[in-house]
Amino acid sequence: MKILELKQIQRANEGLYYRRKFTAEAVIQIPASSLEIPISFTIETGPLGNKELSIDTFKSLDYPVVPLRKALAKVIMAMDSEGRLP
Numbered sequence: 001m002k003i004l005e006l007k008q009i010q011r012a013n014e015g016l017y018y019r020r021k022f023t024a025e026a027v028i029q030i031p032a033s034s035l036e037i038p039i040s041f042t043i044e045t046g047p048l049g050n051k052e053l054s055i056d057t058f059k060s061l062d063y064p065v066v067p068l069r070k071a072l073a074k075v076i077m078a079m080d081s082e083g084r085l086p
Contacts, residue, residue: 001069003075007036008012011086018045021067022085026072030063041076043085053077 004027012021020043024041040056053073058065 001063001071003071004034006075006079009086013031039072043080
């Protein structure tokens with residue numbers, strides 16, 4: 001399994017400055033094919049600067065969710081640290 005890209009990333013208008021909500025389309029390559037999955041995720045910055053990520057929604061998949069969440073978290077946090085999220 002490999003995360004190819006995150007497309008159509010949109011930031012929701014959130015009233016709190018330390019919480020950022022996003023929606024996106026994740027393009028995922030699994031051994032049989034590639035899928036586009038709608039996801040939403042939130043990045044919340046704690047008082048000491050630590051960032052906590054929660055991935056909120058998936059459609060039903062025939063693939064284990066835990067490795068998918070870990071791979072998505074790695075890609076999302078890398079994009080955030082590089083400043084590629086809106």
